[in-house]
Amino acid sequence: MKKTLRRNLGVAIATIGLLSTMAVSVANAATLTGDLTFTSTDGLAAAASSINMGGSSFDEPFFNAAIPVYMSQAAKQSGSSAPTGLALYSPTGSTTGKKNVVAGTYQVGASDVPMGTVNQATGTSLDSSIITGAGASTTLSNYVQIPVVLGGVGLMYNLPSVTKKFPKNPVILNAATLAGIYDGSITSWNDKAICSINPKIVNVKKNKAGKVTSSTCALPNTPVVPVFRADGSGTSYIFMDYLKAAASTSFAITAGSGGISTTKPIGTQVFPNTTFNQGQVPTAGLGAQKNAGVAGDVEQTVGAIGYVEYSYILLQHTLPAAQLINAAGKVVSLNAANVATDAANFSATPPSEGTDGVVSHFSIVNGLGASAYPIAGYSWAIVPQDFKKLNAGSQAAETLVAMFLDWATQSGSTAGQNVAQQQGYVPLPSYVRTLAASQIAQLTYNGTKIVLN
C-alpha cells in the first residue's frame, strides 16, 4: 500500500510539473500568441464607430508602434482626450487584409502587394475572386491604395555553430542558392554552391611556418530546412518577385526537379503569388503562419532559413540575417540604408495608380546600386474611397482614417515615418510620400472631399 501511495504521489507531482512547464511556455511565447488569434479583432467590427485595421504582418510592428504615438499626439494637440475608435492593428496577413476591406470588415486593409495586381505572364488578377463583380465594393477604382512603409525582407537562419565560430561573418547567399534552397535542389548547408560564395567561413590549417596548407568549407553538413509562409502573404510575393527577377532561370518550378515532389502536378501557376510557390515546395520545407510564425519556426529548428520583414530580425529575434550578393555582384547586408539604395534605383519609374485603380511600378526588387539590398518592397494601406458610397462608416471615421494615414506617411521628427524608422523600416522617399498625399486627397464622403484638419 505504501509503495502505491509513493508511486501515485510521483505521478501527481509529475503532472503538476507538466502543467507548470506549460504555463511557463505560454509566458515565453508571448510574441507568438498574438499572431495565432485569428479572429479576436475581427469580432470588434460589430462596434459601429470603431475603425478596424488589419492585414499584412510585414506592417504589424509599424502599426503597433504608430497607433499609440498618433493617439497621444492627437490628444496633446486638441488639448482633450485622444480620438477614440482607432482599434489596434490585427496582423491577419496581406491576403486577408485585402479580402476584409472589400468585405467591409476593415476600414483600412494593409497589403504588401497592391490590390488588383495583374500577373504579366498570365494576365490574371491575383484578386480575381474579390474585386471582379458588379457591386461597388468589388470595383477596384472604389478603393485608394496608399503606400505606408518601405521595408526589406531578410533571410534569417539558424546555424548556431557557424554563428558562434564566425560571429562577424554572416552566411552569404545569392539568388541562385536561395532558389536552390527553396526549390529543394540544395539540401545541405555545405553544398558546393553555398561554400563557394562563403570564402570567409572556412577551417584553415597552417604549417609551422604559419603558411596556410589547407582551407576547407566550415559550413556544417546540416540539412537545410526552408521555412515558407503557408498562408496568403505579401512577404511571400516580394520574396518570389525577387527570385523571379534575379534567378529566373534557376528558380524553375517544374515537377520532379530537385526535392519537389512529383506527386504535386503543377496547376495554373501565377508566379509570383501571395501563396508561396503555390504549393510547390520541397518535402523538407516547413510552412508557418505570418512573419512571426516563420521567425518562430526558424528559431525552433537548427538548419532552418526563413524570409521575414527586417524588424522581425532587428527587434524581436536573436538570429542573424544572411548577407546577399546583389545585382551589382556586391555582398550586402540587410540594413535601412541598403534598402533605401535599392528603392532609389527605381526613382525614375515611381509607383503610381492608374484611373482604373491598378497600381503599377510597385516592384522594387533586385535594384542595381552597389550597396542595394535586393529584397525590398512597399506596403500599402487600402481604404474605401468613399465611406458613404461603400457603407464603410461615418464621415468622422473616414476623416480619422485620412488624418491618421496622412500623419503616418509624413516625414519629420514627430510624424509616422520617424516611428517606422525606429522599427527597422526605411522612411518613404519623397516621391512616394507625394503619391501617398495625392491618394489620400482622393478620399471623399458622399462626394465631398475629406478635409484634413
Place this chain on the structure above:
Amino acid sequence: MQTKEPGIHGSSEVAERVSHSATSDRPYKIVLKGAAFFFGAVVLIFVWSVLHAAWPALKQNGYHLITGTAWVAGGNGPFGAFSLILDTLITTLIALLIAVPIGISSALALLFLVPPKFRTLGASLVELLAAVPSVVYGLWGLWYLTPWLSHTVQPFLAGITGSNFPFNGPQEGFSLLLAGIVLSVMILPTIVAISRDVISVVPVDLIEGGLSLGATRSQVFTKVILPTSKIGIMGAIVLGAGRALGETIAVAMVIGSNIQMPHSLFSTGGTLASTIATEFGDASGNTGAALAALALILMVITASVNAFARVLTNRAKATA
C-alpha cells in the same frame, strides 16, 4: 468502493405527465417548441451554407477532391485533399495508439489502486488537463517537443529502422508524429474520464466474485472489468478520436503545414482542420471554396465517428 448512481426510473411516465399538464403552461410549451425549431433551423442553415460555399470547388474538382493528391492553394487549384485526409487519419491513429493504453490503465489505477484520499485529486487533475485550451498544448508542443523530437526521439527512432520507413526523412521535429503525440496528450483526459465512469459502474458483485474465486488483480482487470465495460470504453475511444480528428490550432502549430503525400511518420503535412486554419485568409480563385469543401469532408468524418459512438453507447445501455 463506489457509489451507486441513482438511475432515472420510469422516465417515460414523467414525460407523459409533463406533456399533459394544465393549459396555463401553453406559452411555456410554445417557447420550448420554438427554441427546438430554431435549433433545427440553425443546423440546416449551417449545413446548407457550408455546402453552398463549397459548391464551386465540388463542381470544379468532383471526386478528385477526395482522391486527388495535388493541392495548389492561392488560385484555381487543382484541389485534391487525399493527403490531407490521410494526414488527419494518421495523426489520429498515432494519438489513439498512445492515449488508449495509457488512458485505460490510468482509469483502472485511479479507481482501484490509488488510495481513496488521492482519488479526488487524481480525478480533478484529469479534469484540469481536459480544460486546458488547445492553443496551450500547441505552444507546449512547439516550444518543448519540437527540439526534443528532432534532437532525441527522431534520431533514436531512425536508428532503430536504419532510416527506413516509417522513420525516414528529415528530422525537423515538426511532423505527423509530433502532431500525433500532442493529440494523444489532448485526448488522454477524455479517455481517462469516460473509461473511469464506465468502469466505476461495473457491478461490485462481479468484481468481488472474481476475487473470491481466487483471481489475481490483473485477472480481474482483464477477465471481469474490461469485458464488462468494453462497449463503454469503445465509446470513450471514439469520443477521443472525434476530438483528435477535429483538433485545429494545436495541430497547425506542430505539423509543419507543408501539404504533401505522407512518406514517413517524420514527414510534415497538414490535416483537414489545420489546413483550413492556415489557409482561410486566402482570397484568390477557388481556394475559399476548396477550404469549405475540406470542412464538409471533416464534418462527414466526425459525424460518422459520432454516430458510431452513439450506436455503441445505445448498445451499452441496452445490455446494461
